[in-house]
Amino acid sequence: KDASKDDDKKVIVMGTNAEFPPFEYIEANEVVGFDVDISKKIAEKLGLELVVENMQFASLTAALQTGKVDFVAAGMTNTPERAEEVNFSEDYFTASQVIIVKKDSDTVKSKEDLVGKKIGVQLGTTGEIESKEIEGATVESYDAGYSAVMSLVNGKLDAVVIDQKPAEKFVEQNDKIMILDEELTKENYAIAVNKENEELLKTINEVIKEIQENGEYDALYEKYFGE
Ligand code: ARG
Structure with missing residues (x-):
């Protein structure tokens, strides 16, 4: 009920x-x-x-x-x-959008490298809006941020754009991925x-x-x- x-x-x-x-x-x-x-x-x-x-x-x-x-x-x-x-x-809360990549991939090392890449995001988020601004990028929207992360781990994406704190949690749980130093945005919750x-x-x-x-x-x- x-x-x-x-x-x-x-x-x-x-x-x-x-x-x-x-x-x-x-x-x-x-x-x-x-x-x-x-x-x-x-x-x-x-x-x-x-x-x-x-x-x-x-x-x-x-x-x-x-x-x-x-x-x-x-x-x-x-x-x-x-x-x-x-x-x-x-x-x-002060937040930011960060870029998660696979440790063993060298295609995305900075935000400039996102041009023309395949980026995973959570549907309806500022990460999605920001990623759609990137020239030539293909943006794949997932119901959950973690599903985007799983796709990245499975080699289906070049990067995931998501909020910093959740990104840190996802990276803690998976040793194949890491967060780039450079942030994409500053935002407030x-x-x-x-x-x-x-x-x-x-x-x-x-x-x-x-x-x-x-x-x-x-x-x-x-x-x-x-x-
Ligand atoms: N901060 C981002 C936004 O506002 C992502 C928020 C996602 N929150 C969530 N509970 N899934 O778009």
Whole structure:
């Protein structure tokens, strides 16, 4: 039974795509991660129970617009294009797009080398948008970043363009691949809400500010990104 549709239960629904460690991923059948912990603080502040809706990354803004979810916490980059469809909170994380290649391949050593290459990305992400700008590149979009990484490992791609922190997790799990030093972009993550929901946006911004000031943000950072 879908808890979000249960009216007498006081819940708030977070939309995400749990293919993005350590921000959101599945562990023991549960969606966990940095974004989930921040979202729990938002729910706590409102005295509501957090419900997590896991879906395609590309469906998240639509889910906000149709009211299927109350907010989106998904390592989502705050871009001007998206800001036309949803409202963003204050930025809560500085990120970048990086290039993953196979260690034994010497075709891609810098971002210039991506010209004309076959690049894997996650569908609907800034990595996809950025890769499509590269001259002559063939961009293959996957439902999950990890599927793109597997294709790279299997020799079907020249590179994968994806956010740095998930890239580090994927590389940790696979000794055949590595991340190039040169970054493709600098971006900021923010939480998204429906344009009509000014009240919730205000609360989310308060929570972000509070946890940054009281040390809870640093504790979460240490938990998920510490050595
Ligand atoms: N930061 C990138 C973007 O906004 C990728 C986010 C992917 N997030 C996820 N939960 N799969 O497009």
